[in-house]
Amino acid sequence: MAPSQAAYAPSLEKLLKSLKSKSLEASIEDLIFLLKRRQVSGDECANATAHMLLQVVARSKWHDVDQLLSRIQSTGSRLAQAAPHEPVIGNIVRRVLGLIRDEASEDRNADEFMSESVSDLQSLPPSAPSHTRPTGATPVRPALVPTATSLAVSKSMFNLLSAAETADSPMTGASTPISQAQPTSAHALRSEVIDGIEEIMDEISQADDQIAGFADIQVHPGDFILAMLPSPAVERFLLKAAAKRRFTALLASNGSYISAVGEAPYAALRKKLNAAGVNTVNLASNGLLAYMPRANKVIFGAKAVYQSGGLLVDSACCIAARAAQEYSKPVIVLSGVYKFCPFDPSEEVSKVDLGNPMTYVSYGDGPAVDALEVENAVAEYLPPELVDVYLTNLGPQTRDHLGSIISDHYKPEDMGLSLLINEA
Amino acid sequence: MSAKQGGKGAAGGGGKAKKPAKAAEEKREDVLQAVILADSFQDRFRPFTLEKPRCLLPLANIPIIEYTLEFLASNGVQDVFIYCGAHSDDVEKFIKESPRWNHDSPICPFASVDFIRVSDATSIGDFMRDLDKRNVISSDFILVHSDVVANIPLDDALAKHRARREANRDACMTMVLRPTGQGQGPHRAAEARGITPVFVVEPSTGRCLQYEEMHPLQKEHYFKLDPSLFKHPEFEMRSDLIDTGIDICTPDVLALWSESFDYELPRKNFLHGVLKDWELNGKLFYTEILDKGYAARASNLRMYDCISRDVLERWTFPYVPDSNMVHDQSYRRVNEGSCVEDGVVIERQGTVRKSVIGRDSIVGSGTTVSRSVIGRRCKIGKNVRIEDSYIWDDAVIGDNSTVAYSILAASVVVGQGSHIPNGSLISYGVRIGDNVSLPKAQTQRISLLTEHGDSAQTDGSVVGRGGKGAFYRQIIDDEDNSDEDDDRDPAVLQNSLVYSLEGLNLSSSSISTFASHDSFDSDDEGPDAASYYPSDPDQRRSRLSSFASDDSAAAAAAKTDDAFHGDAVHGIVDALRAEDSDDFDGAKLEFMGLRLANNASDSSMRRAIAVAFVRRASELLSPEHGALEPTKAAENAFVSKNGAVKFIKEVGVGGDDVAQQAEFALALQKALHNTKGLEAGRAGVLLAAMLQQLYSLDVLEEEGILAWWGDKRAAETEDMTGIKEKCRVLVEWLENADEEESGEEDEDSD
Incomplete structure (x- = not known):
């Protein structure tokens, strides 16, 4: 008997290992249930989504761009639906969709360049919307769907006249019944898109490091940095800062922190910081406000950044931000660009996940279980006016520039993705 | 097999x-x-x-x-x-x-x-x-x-199990248990269990050393610890654990099952038996007591209720409705802690609190739904009140009805203005007419089927005009071994789940009801027994369990008293009935044993003895036992067995003190008063005969009887007075027989 010591419970890691041996559909479904069971959550979601979409591109059957787009859309919205509390999933899906559109139009442009039968009319309409700046203009989203359809109609009309030449036009609406898709271009597109998704995956994995690269600009010697619920990104940031600066880190936890047996919260982080010569102070939730006058900066990680500049954050960050505002302390939010959502939080706020009340009250406590209604909001919405600096992997940003970042990263066609969710 | x-x-x-x-x-x-x-x-x-x-x-x-x-x-x-x-x-x-x-x-x-x-x-x-x-x-x-x-992750438990198994091949099973908090007050899941499992655990290793089941209706309220337990440096007896029914087993466990063909239940028979024979089989069982995470079995209707509420309160997270774990679900959270699926219509002024409503259900205007689960495609009319209830798919509830703490199965139709009281269980397809109020008395089980699975004759008096369905009567005969009716629970408890625990509502009061009824006599409820009957059957959720052994000391004392009473009476009556021997010593020994075990008070002993002899005497009056005259019956009851008289004198009366004798006479009178099927006149005659018999046997002296005669408690109610009056002749005879001494008492007594 040599039983394996591996744990049995499924995880993202195991899923990624088993991707090859499973059918695509099974893998997607596995991920959906990992998300539903919260066995994949938080920062893992982005990575998991990118991996899964990569599988969709690489393994599903598609002959032209439209098929690929619709596959990504349906898979993406299934994933997003499985975890409505994780807006990051939708962001990655949008990024991949945008990537495919870019690659496709590049291809087409190349083709057009080679073939002489160039129809200017054709190239114009699809690229037109991508030039419009949707920044801050929320009504763009609903308006776009009709644009796409009218586009398709107009294109199919052109197709009536210019039959075969448009076959390679990947931006057509699905209505054109062209079967002689070009295998070479599809093949090329596949590898290009896969490369693109890998780039996104790299971006996700490097975002924390890149953010940490700005640490020595943000942290000054002698600072008192209050880190609220230090996330991995914040930890990396602090450690990076510790390498160059002497400062004091105040590590604040809310009451729910459950650590390994007998360990103080964030013990590992504290050890590392102390080794680097940084003093640390642990704050329980009550101590937070008392230390606020002493702190120079408040730092925490975001789960998502909305178009308006509002944030989805771990619960308890909000109170820290409000306290910081009272004392006029700057609030710095660490967030990779992939967490920027191209929409406003109106409907999302109500989707904030309610977790298990066991975090705060033990189920063994009979009278409490009977008497209390415990609502454990695991995340909360932080209004934009409480945030001073958005520290992204592209550098520190202010609220005014979020719009341009978002428009750089997402195609207006894909901003309405959340509306498509129910079509899956 | x-x-x-x-x-x-x-x-x-x-x-x-x-x-x-x-x-x-x-x-x-x-x-x-x-x-x-x-x-x-x-x-x-x-x-x-x-x-x-x-x-x-x-x-x-x-x-x-x-x-x-x-x-x-x-x-x-x-x-x-x-x-x-x-x-x-x-x-x-x-x-x-x-x-x-x-x-x-x-x-x-x-x-x-x-x-x-x-x-x-x-x-x-x-x-x-x-x-x-x-x-x-x-x-x-x-x-x-x-x-x-x-929702617990088992990886840790599995790893520990594996480590133990590698260290010792005999470590063959790990049971996953969940504590309900010791000393923190009663827990709803602990109350809902019905049976209290007691795990004797070695705390350092988690090894389970002994397993017993306790339930409120059992004869002995104790169990015997295995003497070999004391070889272990320490052990804990835990009755606060909820058995999740999740076991991590090695294949050896199956071999153990195969070794004995009479094991039926995994806990009561198998675990108990294998642990008991530990010396023989050498197998080790371990417990994994998890204080994080949720796990429970919907093992009875009360657990079903408890778990449903836990799901609503998200203790089972992530297995909550708005996670949409099942494929075609589309729940989303709305205000006030409710989850509704797509297509749910809540009309204006309809209120839904802490509830779950399935797809395409309609909640009418003015209707209040709280802490309930409503299935798909249900139609809830206007101004309906639904509380704490579970309504399955396709049910229809008419306007102005109320449903409280009940389960309505799929396709149930409730007419307008009807009232479904606490604890009702209404099975598939039953139709309740308009303006019907189901009686509140006990659990209402209404079904289209009978207990044998045939379709039942509609009982119009129950379900009203246009209704369909009849009362469903549970098979309670535990000897009936027909295919499914094969329950290994203690028969009495099983009955209790049927009859008094109101199906869903196994509250402390109903438990106590049973404890005092005990086996088959309802005639021995003293006034004190009645005092812990439910005062208000509606205040269900706030009540505490009296059997979870975490109650106040007073309730616990009352409970032991009561158990002692039932057992003691039963023992004595059996001994008196025995026809093949005239020996009473065995019964006496048993009685004293019971008394020590329960630490019974003098007064409860007195009461038990009085009740026992009264029962025997009144039994002899009845035709099937020979329809003896009261005098004969009294004599037979007291003297037919050797040592019975001495027993009464020493234990029942407890001394020569006048006050004690009066107490015993009073106990006799009360016992007669509470005896069913005996009208007051006859009871009085019997009392007189018994007192006279005891007088002539020198158990009671005239001072004792006269003291009783003068006691105010003997004439508390009309019935009591009626019984007492029948003894006037005896008392007067006693007074005349000893005129000099009884002079003063005579004045008091009138």
């Missing part, structure tokens, strides 16, 4: 030929296997389980087995074996049609899902022995019931 080979892999749909694969499977070490027991051989969920197996009943609108399968999937189980008994077709059909669990489906998280049917199984033990024969289990496996709702 010849086991029929069952339809494999969802009626052969597996595509994988299982038989040849078996040999290979035995070598697959790192595959986690699980066995689901999809039949519990109980009828606690009747009448609902007449038509559907328990595991398919909806809990928060999801069949219970979904939770179990999801739990297994979340722990990385690969092979699942489902053992079916009753309704096996339904279970198979469910799995086969499920897009997720049918193992042909590409998205099934399990590598295989096999059904095993054992046609002649009558208990879980038969399943386990069958499993042993099949040789499909290759290594550690998880044994669960099909009604488990859990």
Whole structure:
């Protein structure tokens, strides 16, 4: 008997290992249930989504761009639906969709360049919307769907006249019944898109490091940095800062922190910081406000950044931000660009996940279980006016520039993705 | 026990030929296997389980087995074996049609899902022995019931189990248990258990040393510790644990099951038995007591209620409605802690609080729904009040009705202006007419079927005009061994779940009701017994359990008193009845033993003895025992057995003191007063005869009797006075017989 010591419970890691041996559909479904069971959550979601979409591109059957787009859309919205509390999933899906559109139009442009039968009319309409700046203009989203359809109609009309030449036009609406898709271009597109998704995956994995690269600009010697619920990104940031600066880190936890047996919260982080010569102070939730006058900066990680500049954050960050505002302390939010959502939080706020009340009250406590209604909001919405600096992997940003970042990263066609969710 | 080979892999749909694969499977070490027991051989969920197996009943609108399968999937189980008994077709059909669990489906998280049917199984033990024969289990496996709702990660427990097994091959099973908090007050899940499992555990290792089950209706309120326990440096006796029904077993466990053919229940028989024979088999069982995470079994209706509420309050997170674990669900959270699915219409001024409502249901205007679960396509009329209830799919509730703390199965129709009181269980397709108020008295079980599964004659007086359905009467005969009625619970407790615990509502008061009724006599309730009857049957949730042994000391004392009383009376009456011997010493010994065990007070002993002799005497008056004259009956009761008189004098009266004698006479009078089927006049005559008999036997002296005569408590009620009056002749005779001494007392007595 040599039983394996591996744990049995499924995880993202195991899923990624088993991707090859499973059918695509099974893998997607596995991920959906990992998300539903919260066995994949938080920062893992982005990575998991990118991996899964990569599988969709690489393994599903598609002959032209439209098929690929619709596959990504349906898979993406299934994933997003499985975890409505994780807006990051939708962001990655949008990024991949945008990537495919870019690659496709590049291809087409190349083709057009080679073939002489160039129809200017054709190239114009699809690229037109991508030039419009949707920044801050929320009504763009609903308006776009009709644009796409009218586009398709107009294109199919052109197709009536210019039959075969448009076959390679990947931006057509699905209505054109062209079967002689070009295998070479599809093949090329596949590898290009896969490369693109890998780039996104790299971006996700490097975002924390890149953010940490700005640490020595943000942290000054002698600072008192209050880190609220230090996330991995914040930890990396602090450690990076510790390498160059002497400062004091105040590590604040809310009451729910459950650590390994007998360990103080964030013990590992504290050890590392102390080794680097940084003093640390642990704050329980009550101590937070008392230390606020002493702190120079408040730092925490975001789960998502909305178009308006509002944030989805771990619960308890909000109170820290409000306290910081009272004392006029700057609030710095660490967030990779992939967490920027191209929409406003109106409907999302109500989707904030309610977790298990066991975090705060033990189920063994009979009278409490009977008497209390415990609502454990695991995340909360932080209004934009409480945030001073958005520290992204592209550098520190202010609220005014979020719009341009978002428009750089997402195609207006894909901003309405959340509306498509129910079509899956 | 010849086991029929069952339809494999969802009626052969597996595509994988299982038989040849078996040999290979035995070598697959790192595959986690699980066995689901999809039949519990109980009828606690009747009448609902007449038509559907328990595991398919909806809990928060999801069949219970979904939770179990999801739990297994979340722990990385690969092979699942489902053992079916009753309704096996339904279970198979469910799995086969499920897009997720049918193992042909590409998205099934399990590598295989096999059904095993054992046609002649009558208990879980038969399943386990069958499993042993099949040789499909290759290594550690998880044994669960099909009604488990859990969100705990088992990895730790599995790793510990594995480590123990490697260290000692005899460590063969780990039971996952959950504490309900010691000394923190009663816990609703602990109350709902019905039976209190007592695990004797070695705290340092978690090894289980002894297992017992306690329940409020048992004769002895104690159990014996195995003397060998004291060889262990320390052990804990834990009655606060909830048995999650999740066991991590090695294949050795199956061999143990096979060794004894009479084991039926996994805990009461198997665990208890194997632990008891530890010296012989050397097997070690361990407990894994998890204080994080949720796990429970919907093992009875009260647990069903408790778990449903836990789901609503998100203790089972992530298995909550708005996670939409089941494929076609689309719940989202709305205000006030409710979850509704798409297509739900809540009309204006309809209020929904802390509830779950399934797709396409309509809640009328002015209606209030709180802490309830409503299935799909239900139509709730206007101005309806629904509280704490579970309403399954397609039910219709007319305007202005109220439903409180009840279960309404699928397709139930409740007319307008009707009232469904607490604890009602209304089965599939029942139709309640307009303006019907079901009686509140006890659990209402209404079904279209009878206990034998035939269709029942509609009882118009119950369901009203235009109604359909009749009272469902549970089979309570525990000797009846017909296929499903095979419950191994203590028969009395099972009855109690039927009759008094109001199905859902096993509150402390109903428990106490039973404790004082005890076995078969209702005539011995002293006034003090009546005092812990429910004062208000509606204040259900706030009441505490008196059997969880965490109550106030007073209640505990009352409880022991009461138990002592029932047992003692029973013992003495049996001894008096015995016709083949005239020996009373055995009964006396037993009585004294009981008294010591329960630490009974003098007054409760006196009461028990009085009740016992009165019962015997009144029994002799009845025609079937010879219809003796009161005098004869009294004489027979006292003198037929050697030593009985001495026993009364020494124990019952307890001394020569006048006050004690008066007390005993009073106890006799009260006992007679409470004897059923004996009218006051006759009771009085019997009392006079008994007192006279005791006087002539020198047990009571005239001072004692006269003191009783003068006691105010003897004339508290009219009936009591009536009984007392019959003794006037005796008292006057006594006074005349000894005129000089009785002069003063005579004045008092009038």
